[in-house]
Amino acid sequence: MKSIIYTFFIGVCIISCATTHKKNIAISNSNSTSDTLRIANDSLEYEIMIIEPGFNSWIVTQRPRGFYTETFLENRNRIYVTEYNQRVLQPQRFDPLLYEQQINYDPAIHYGYEVNYLLYNYFIYFEQQYNQRFIVTRGRRY
DSSP, X not given: OXXXXXXXXXXXXXXXXXXXXXXXXXXXXXXXXXXXXXXXXXXXXXXXXXXXXXXXXXXXXXXXXXXSOHHHHHHHHHHXXXXXXXXXXXXXXXXXXXXXXXXXXXXXXXXXXHHHHHHHHHHHHHHHHTTOOOOEETTEEO
């Protein structure tokens, strides 16, 4: 579990190092039986890897690509990443095995729809899988 989350956030950190964005994004499952999802642009300036048991089968049950606008996903990811990073800084209050390392998500960088879609859905999956809540407004979860 610890290595899975660590690997995911290493991928997110790689994304945050990008200085430019290419429109061509490659998505591949490294093994059809594993739960590893890799997303990278052609020049490999950034990539995101999601290695989480059950994520691939879970994501196909979610709202399809194109349902959300890219602006919506970027705004939600900004909120999720901020809250996640706050929890990383409070290991006495939040489980340090779940919140190991900060995510360097830069809202000024255009990561593209696919990266934002999968990052957003990973946070939703993370909330459900580990019984966590990041965004609560007026008693409703968004």
